[in-house]
Amino acid sequence: MADPSDVFDAAVAALDTQLLRRRRRVVAPLAGATLQADGRPLLAFAGNDYLGLAQHPALVEAAQRGAARYGVGATASPVICGHGPAHAALEDELARFVGLPRALYFYAGYAANSGALPALVERGDALISDALNHACLIDGARLSRADITVYAHNDMAALERALIATQGARRRLVVADAVFSMDGDLAPLPDMLALCERHDAWLYVDDAHGFGVLGQGGRGSLSHWGFTPGAMPPRLIYMATLGKAAGVAGAFVAGVPSLVEWLMHKARTYFFATGAPPMIAEALRASLLLIEREDWRRERLQALRLRLRAGLAGLPWPAPATPSAIQPLMLGDSASALALMDALEMQGIWVPAIRPPTVAEGTARLRISLSALHSLADVDRLVAALTATIAAAGTNTAPPRI
Ligand SMILES: Cc1ncc(COP(=O)(O)O)c(C=O)c1O
Structure with missing residues (x-):
């Protein structure tokens, strides 16, 4: 009888021949x-x-203080007892920082995207996605069971065609990296928002690589493109990760309060997962101060x-x-x-x-x-x-x- 692991030996060998083995x-x-x-x-x-914040002494010290005060584990989902003072303060500070009414903190960016998109659209809805979007946006799109249209990278005429073609959908959500992770170029957010307004669609942007780097005080891509706290477009759903420029871990999704409340209930990666360790939230609070000041x-x-x-x-x-x-x-x-x-x-x-x-x-x-x-x-x-x-x-x- 063949060894059951043969199939994986062959699969891994194929990765080698294709120069795709990591x-x-x-x-x-x-x-x-x-x-x-x-x-x-x-x-x-x-x-x-x-x-350059991942080893910063102020973050390390904040994590140590957080561990001494709260221990190292959140012990449960945030909707049971895994949401503590550090998480609550962090969410308030993140929302204020990016100029949106409310934020929800996830333990990872992958979890934020793969959980939020299926909470926002479902069967009968349309999800319109840039061709170069990150893998976890693609996975979130697939999990949602919405009809997916992929438009050519940053091609606004193609995006508009997709919006016109999906007019019959119950809800439409346009999804894009704000800074594309492997190309480094920017999505033209003002043009995209104008199209979303014209066609009554929502815009979800993943600012994993813009948060901390772009915009006034590192506020990210929205600030880079001139959106200011008092005048954020209501159709905008903003997501950013916190394991990159912020130097720690996790991510958040921010937007109008009812939308964030809905995500808290319907993003399965939030609702059914243990919250991030509170010490991580404390390190992030220290990171936000440095991002803004330095x-x-x-x-x-x-x-x-x-x-x-x-x-x-x-x-x-x-x-x-x-x-x-x-x-x-x-x-x-x-x-x-x-x-x-x-x-x-x-x-x-x-x-x-x-x-x-x-x-x-x-x-x-x-x-x-x-x-x-x-x-x-x-x-x-x-x-x-x-x-x-x-x-x-x-x-x-x-x-x-x-
Ligand atoms: C654009 C983008 N979104 C989301 C993620 C996932 O975030 P995390 O690493 O926090 O899971 C990444 C990469 O890691 C990314 O490049």
Whole structure:
């Protein structure tokens, strides 16, 4: 009889042949933007700690105080007894910070999206989704059982066609990343909101990569596009994650009070899951204060971005014109992306290769992510390593096969 695990052996072997096998490294922070990966120090452009807060002593101390005061576990769903003073204060502070009436804090961004979307639309409704949306928006859309229309990335004419074509639906929800996670470009939120108003639809935006980085005081994409606290569009549902620029974990969904109350009851990932540890909520409260006060972190990010852009000017991969911290180098096939990642690693630099299924077939890339922990000299070192790699490959035409 065949060994039952044969089927998985074959499946994993197929990942190997397609160059899609991932190998996790054991990673620990060292100084600045340097990580120890499998025992080796590497200058990393890999994580999403855009503001450099994940190791900040004020956050660590707040978590320690939270643990001493409340223990380490929430013990139950927030709707039973897992919602404490730290969570309540955090939700109020998040809502105030982004200028929306009420916020609901989830233990993870994945949980927020995969729980909120099925609570907002169902069979008979229409969900209209950008082609480059994050996996957990896609999963939430599928779980909702609404009719899904995917429009071409950031194509407003295609979005309007989808809105016209779904006029008969009971409710319509347009869903998009505010800053696209693997491309770093921005969704044109004012245009999208205008279309939603015109066609009586709701707009759900996932600002995982804009919160903390963009907008006045790091308030995120809404602020970046000029939406102000007193004048938020009523059809807007705002979601942001807190494990990236905020440096901790979790996410929140914010909007008008009745909508948030509804989510509290109907988002199954909220209702049926143990709340996040209160110490995490305390660390986030400390993080919010720093996000708001320390503009220098965002200024540093912009200086790094401009330096990278200037450095890449002579290389085969133009830097994308985006104010976000995500700066991908488009390579195309997985083999090229992996080869460039390996070549950089030999020079002590870690920029992850992003391959399918994270991105579409034929669009493998190196995802450079900048952090306030980087110095201009770090960016120069990256540019020098890219330049040296191309010189060694004897080509300066894109995309290089190294
Ligand atoms: C756009 C976007 N939304 C949601 C998530 C999921 O958030 P979390 O990591 O907190 O589960 C991610 C990535 O992690 C993301 O890039």
